Amino acid sequence: MAEMTTVAESLSVEYQLSKAEKQKIIFLMCTVLLFSVMNGTMFMIAVPDIARSFALLPSQVSWVVTGYIIIYAIGALMYGKLADIYPLKNLLTIGLSLFAIGSIVGFFAPNYSVVILARLIQASGASSIVALAFIVPTRYFPEARSRVLGIVSSTMAFASGIGPVIGGFIAGALNWQFLFLISVFVVITIPFFRIWMPQEEKKEGKVDILGAMFIAIAVATLILFITMFDWYYIVVSIGFFSLFAWRIFTSEIPFIRPDLFRNGAFRTTIISGFFAIMTMFGMMFMLPLMLSEVNGLNTLWIGLTLFPGAMAAALTGKWAGVLTDLRGSKPVVYLAFALMILGFFLLSTFIGGPGWVISIVVILSYIAFPFLQTSTANLISFALPRNEIGVGMGIYNLFNFMAGAFGGAIIGRVLDYEVGLRINPFSIAEGTGIIYSNVFAGLIIVTALNGGFFYLALRKNELIKEGSSAN
Structure with missing residues (x-):
């Protein structure tokens, strides 16, 4: 009922676009989003x-990815506020101008420093999308x-899956610098x-520059800690998060209003979404490693193995939206959790099997992604007042993005350990496949606990609201 009221209020003040205009805007947004992801x-x-081109160590070349993630994550928050x-x-x-400028700089980069600069410029623009x-x-x-x-x-899920396939083909057939040109x-x-x-x-309003700087440094150093596990970064991150907390309580126009986090539905969705995305990105991080180490596939075949999952996610995204419209956001969140649990169980069970089997069972996990993102984003859009939806979506x-970094870092460390005991009694995994099977079993437990938290926290929030209304 609350969702219907919000929609009615929005329609009374929003732009009345024709069907053709809406289709054009959606097509444009999805096109540039595809390139961004x-x-x-x-x-x-x-x-x-890239490492071979400039004779770099793994720790040096990792900045091609790490630097991009840091700016991308911070930029998503900043553009949301703006x-x-x-x-x-x-x-x-x-944003699109910066994205294109960074791409041109990267294509003509004469050395590695310029490559990194190009990636940072790209991220500062792509994050707007x-x-x-x-x-x-x-x-x-x-x-x-x-x-x-x-x-x-669904566009995001498809882009995440098709990216490695296109990247592997272009880098192999031409050169890695042509990835910038695209x-x-x-x-x-x-x-x-x-x-x-x-x-x-x-609209009326100003951006608290000092608060923005505090949160940007705090997030950047937190991601550096996650990816490099240097304790210096976490100390700096905690310090700047503390400064940011002080700033939002003392500034007349804070970058993020503190009462935003007192919104129970928003807070619960953000926390539950974090752990859900952490497991999803952990899976996406782990699958190429598993297919390489356990199945012995090269980059091209890894991409082709994962491609059906990406296509399935792209095709089911529309239905995720339709189902959210018909049933509401929360039932679709539970459906996403169910798909994740079933998908993780099948992966845990069939690790070590032929690549085509993995290609089929991974579909369930991939199609959970659009259901999860559609329902959680929709829930947030209804939970927040209109003038805070931008910063809420930025958060x-x-x-x-931080969940993705956490998922990859945590699973990367877990995979360093050798375990001979199978957690999943139905698993066919042998040798190195056992640790991968066990990690997927662990993801099932995390997802089940997360689903329980989501249900209980929202239920508690509803009871508090009912009690307040009665008083």
Whole structure:
């Protein structure tokens, strides 16, 4: 009922776009989102080639990925906050321009330092796309936000899966520098965004620059700690998070209002979404390693093995949105958890089997992704007041990226240990496959506990609201 009221309120004040205009905007957003997400996964495949080109150590070449993730995560939060004040078409124009400039610089990079600079510029622009892709449905299509969020989520899942395939093909057939060239084409969409997106006025409000600096440094050092496990970074991160907390309670116009986290539905969704995305990205991080080590597949065949899962996620995203519209956000979150648990169980069981078997069973885990992202993003959009949806979605994206970093780092360390005991009694895994089977069994436990937390926390929040209404 609350969701219907919010939609009605939004329709009374929002832009009345024609069906053709909506389709054009959705097509544009999904096109640039595809490039934005692919840009991250393509370069993961190219890291060994870049290392050979510049004679780099693994710790040095890792900055191609780590630097991108840091700026991407911070940028998603910053653009989300700016979206509450500035017109979306202006933010996208700036973001797409930076994305294209970084791509051109990277293609002509004469040395590794310029490659890193190019990746940072790319990330500063590409992060605008993922941030605004979750805001556009709420602002322009309030009556169809669930369906559009489903399309956005399926695009992200598809891009994550297809990125390694395209990256491996281009880096192998041409050169890793041509991966930069692909992203230059986003600049073509800028005139169309300028024409087709609604004209907006700048809203009241200012950005707390000092607060933004505190949270940016805190997040950057936290991600560095996650990826490098140097205790110096976590100390610095805690220090700047403390400064940020002080700032939001003392500033007249804080970067993030502290009462945002007192919203029970928002807080629960952010926490539960963090652990869900952590397990999903942990799975995506682990699958290529497993297929290489256990099945002996090369980069191209790994990409082809995972491709059906990415395609399935792309095709089911629309239905995730439709189901969210029909049943509400929470039942779809539970469905996503169920798909994850079943998918993790099948992977844990069939590790060591033929690649085509893995290709089939991984589909369930992949299609859970659009259901999870659509429902959680939709829940947040209804939980927050209209003037805080931008920063709320920014926080949502920030936590998603940090969850991805956590998932990869934690699972990477777990895989260092040798274990001979199978947790899953149905598993056919042998030798090195046993540890992978056990990790997937662990992901089942984490997902089940997360689902229980999500249910109990939201139930408690509903009871508190009912009690307050009665009083």
